[in-house]
Amino acid sequence: MAQIVIDTANHIAGYAAKAARVKVVAAYPITPQTTVVEKIAEFVENGEMDAEYIRVESEHSAMAACIGAAAAGVRTFTATSAHGLALMHEALHWASGARLPIVMVVVNRAMGAPWSIWPDFSDSLSQRDTGWIQFYCADNQEVFDTIIQAYRLCEDERVFLPAMVCLEGFILSHTYMPVKIHDQEEIDAFLPPYKSGWTLDVNNPLTHANLVSPDWYMEFRYMIQEAMENAKRLIPEIDKEYGKRFGFQYGGLIEKYRCEDAELVICTMGTMGAEAKIAVDNLRREGLKVGVARVRVFRPFPVEEIRKLAEQTRMITTIDRHISFGMEGFLATEVKASIYHMKNKPLVAGFIAGLGGRDVTFKTIESIAKKSMKWLEKGRVEKETEWVDLKE
Amino acid sequence: MVTIKDLPKEEYLLKGHAACAGCGPSIALRLLFKALGNKVIMVVPACCTTVIQGPYPLTCFAVPLQNMLFEATGATASGIVAALRIKGLEDITVVGWAGDGGTVDIGIQALSGAAERGTNFIYICYDNEAYGNTGLQRSGATPYGAWTTTTPKGKKERKKDMPFIMAAHRIPYVATACPSYPIDLINKLRKAREIKGTKYIHILTPCPTGWRYDTSKTIEIGRLAVQTGVWALYEIENGRFKLNPPSDRLVDKTKRKPVKEYLSMQERFRHLTDADIEKIQKWVDEDWEFYRTLTTLERCI
Ligand SMILES: Cc1ncc(C[n+]2csc(CCOP(=O)(O)OP(=O)(O)O)c2C)c(N)n1
Ligand code: SF4
Numbered sequence: 141m142a143q144i145v146i147d148t149a150n151h152i153a154g155y156a157a158k159a160a161r162v163k164v165v166a167a168y169p170i171t172p173q174t175t176v177v178e179k180i181a182e183f184v185e186n187g188e189m190d191a192e193y194i195r196v197e198s199e200h201s202a203m204a205a206c207i208g209a210a211a212a213g214v215r216t217f218t219a220t221s222a223h224g225l226a227l228m229h230e231a232l233h234w235a236s237g238a239r240l241p242i243v244m245v246v247v248n249r250a251m252g253a254p255w256s257i258w259p260d261f262s263d264s265l266s267q268r269d270t271g272w273i274q275f276y277c278a279d280n281q282e283v284f285d286t287i288i289q290a291y292r293l294c295e296d297e298r299v300f301l302p303a304m305v306c307l308e309g310f311i312l313s314h315t316y317m318p319v320k321i322h323d324q325e326e327i328d329a330f331l332p333p334y335k336s337g338w339t340l341d342v343n344n345p346l347t348h349a350n351l352v353s354p355d356w357y358m359e360f361r362y363m364i365q366e367a368m369e370n371a372k373r374l375i376p377e378i379d380k381e382y383g384k385r386f387g388f389q390y391g392g393l394i395e396k397y398r399c400e401d402a403e404l405v406i407c408t409m410g411t412m413g414a415e416a417k418i419a420v421d422n423l424r425r426e427g428l429k430v431g432v433a434r435v436r437v438f439r440p441f442p443v444e445e446i447r448k449l450a451e452q453t454r455m456i457t458t459i460d461r462h463i464s465f466g467m468e469g470f471l472a473t474e475v476k477a478s479i480y481h482m483k484n485k486p487l488v489a490g491f492i493a494g495l496g497g498r499d500v501t502f503k504t505i506e507s508i509a510k511k512s513m514k515w516l517e518k519g520r521v522e523k524e525t526e527w528v529d530l531k532e
Numbered sequence: 533m534v535t536i537k538d539l540p541k542e543e544y545l546l547k548g549h550a551a552c553a554g555c556g557p558s559i560a561l562r563l564l565f566k567a568l569g570n571k572v573i574m575v576v577p578a579c580c581t582t583v584i585q586g587p588y589p590l591t592c593f594a595v596p597l598q599n600m601l602f603e604a605t606g607a608t609a610s611g612i613v614a615a616l617r618i619k620g621l622e623d624i625t626v627v628g629w630a631g632d633g634g635t636v637d638i639g640i641q642a643l644s645g646a647a648e649r650g651t652n653f654i655y656i657c658y659d660n661e662a663y664g665n666t667g668l669q670r671s672g673a674t675p676y677g678a679w680t681t682t683t684p685k686g687k688k689e690r691k692k693d694m695p696f697i698m699a700a701h702r703i704p705y706v707a708t709a710c711p712s713y714p715i716d717l718i719n720k721l722r723k724a725r726e727i728k729g730t731k732y733i734h735i736l737t738p739c740p741t742g743w744r745y746d747t748s749k750t751i752e753i754g755r756l757a758v759q760t761g762v763w764a765l766y767e768i769e770n771g772r773f774k775l776n777p778p779s780d781r782l783v784d785k786t787k788r789k790p791v792k793e794y795l796s797m798q799e800r801f802r803h804l805t806d807a808d809i810e811k812i813q814k815w816v817d818e819d820w821e822f823y824r825t826l827t828t829l830e831r832c833i
Binding site: 163190197207209230234340344348349350352 | 610
């Protein structure tokens with residue numbers, strides 16, 4: 141039986157791990173991720189979840205244990221934030237290189253120094269090139285649904301890659317929302333038992349991940365790139381099927397809102413995407429033709445979808461909760477790269493906002509949109525990267 | 533009692549491996565499989581064994597082997613053990629096989645965590661007293677005075693006492709060994725397999741390339757390490773310390789050969805002065821006084 145629970149995104153992530161019938165969880169606590177693993181510990185201890193819970197001594201070990209368990213043939217889960225994710229970095233490459241379908245929740249938090257426990261995307265976006273699929277969620281229901289979808293995707297033989305499901309610390313992690321926990325039998329029907337490309341097996345004794353000469357290494361990397369391309373095709377299909385079965389659907393790679401006739405498209409990720417919808421409704425009432433494109437999947441990047449949007453609109457404004465120092469926000473870079481080959485390109489402006497948990501409300505987004513509209517009238521972007529609400 | 537003749541004929545370390553001639557660790561590996569057979573899953577971090585196994589698509593291992601990050605052996609094994617338990621495959625022995633660098637230095641955290649959690653596996657440190665893979669730099673297990681590529685004038689610090697660090701984790705079984713005493717090593721491995729929990733075996737594995745001696749002398753060097761008392765063969769079972777033959781006969785100092793016999797066979801100690809050698813002899817003698825005390829105790833730690 142499906143049930144509605146009112147709970148935080150972190151607890152909901154725990155419900156999703158349980159619903160996905162995860163068999164090994166290895167995790168280490170860090171704010172604001174802690175309540176994910178506390179919830180799972182509770183489920184395991186009271187017998188609601190038939191899993192081994194390894195209380196490791198670091199995040200590096202958490203990922204290493206997930207790699208070991210996934211390699212030994214069971215579904216695995218972990219969760220972390222910021223410094224924990226950074227500590228895992230080396231193991232993230234290993235997990236994707238070994239083609240293990242591990243799913244991890246990243247509760248986004250800013251990186252120190254100085255210490256901050258509040259959200260931005262600098263933690264997960266710093267892991268952009270590790271070969272992990274990256275989802276970004278806008279509400280608690282999406283957190284639940286995306287975790288289930290992620291397992292289905294990662295364990296598809298055309299993919300066999302790990303995935304991060306990212307949600308912003310506190311904004312979602314500690315905020316109560318009603319969430320539909322779908323019927324277990326229906327989830328089981330959607331998500332078959334664990335599947336991976338290979339298993340450590342005494343009856344088939346293979347050596348995994350030994351030294352590879354330059355004769356072969358590039359081919360292994362190319363296969364990961366192909367898997368990412370496959371994921372790009374499969375994510376919308378899986379999302380659609382999920383929508384049919386469960387009634388929740390998220391636009392596949394990009395969730396678009398009132399983009400059809402928009403002159404300006406606000407392109408952003410996570411909860412800023414939800415906030416931007418309110419801003420768009422308000423701006424539309426003022427007669428401004430604005431839409432939102434919430435990038436739900438950052439890797440693989442939805443290049444084609446961005447191009448399609450770019451064909452319909454005159455300007456794309458990105459809002460990045462992240463900065464690549466010495467350059468700009470990643471979203472700005474990726475959007476520009478995506479449209480480079482087009483003949484009639486829209487203008488692109490990049491805004492940096494919400495770092496270290498600074499509030500980004502619909503009002504912030506409205507003023508970003510209005511500034512963009514002014515530049516659009518003038519036919520040029522006056523400042524390629526603008527920091528929002530910066531103190532003098 | 534097992535004798536060499538009773539050992540299985542099967543080889544799970546296959547021919548054609550890429551170790552240096554006279555490599556001590558590869559002898560220990562062969563004995564490992566003689567002891568445990570092939571119902572084994574191995575975790576191997578970056579170390580000489582990464583090279584020994586040969587490059588993709590070849591391998592010299594006839595058991596499933598997970599190559600892994602340098603510092604992650606303990607944690608990776610934890611994941612495998614958990615998965616096997618939930619799959620009901622607990623008759624498979626999980627073995628972590630790491631060098632001294634991967635054990636006493638960079639991997640000590642993951643190993644400590646795995647041991648503290650009581651992970652049911654055998655962790656083996658094969659100790660060639662340097663970072664062999666990367667060209668023989670010093671490690672925390674390099675002994676005082678030894679030349680390495682990062683201690684060109686000899687290491688100034690003493691060797692870390694890893695077996696006792698592991699014993700302090702209150703794990704059920706800690707043992708030392710040396711492939712020059714193959715039956716002792718095999719007995720220890722088989723005993724470890726029957727015990728539930730974390731088992732730690734530290735094997736001194738002479739390395740002709742790093743220790744700079746003739747490749748035909750590996751077994752002899754290992755014997756001398758034991759006969760001089762530089763390396764003691766012992767077990768710590770549930771906290772109780774016990775010397776094994778032939779080390780049990782060496783508590784009496786007159787039975788031990790002078791350390792000089794061991795040191796002078798290796799070029800890595802060539803530059804040692806008489807004063808250095810005296811100092812090392814004194815430390816070895818002190819260690820044996822310590823062992824003598826430990827043998828009288830119910831619990832050594
Ligand atoms: C994080 C990390 N740092 C450094 C290395 C480089 N590295 C690979 S093997 C090795 C030394 C291994 O020494 P040891 O564990 O003693 O094993 P041996 O090579 O002697 O068998 C080093 C430093 C690495 N692979 N990973
Ligand atoms: S360097 Fe030493 S331990 Fe490494 S393969 Fe050569 S002999 Fe063996």
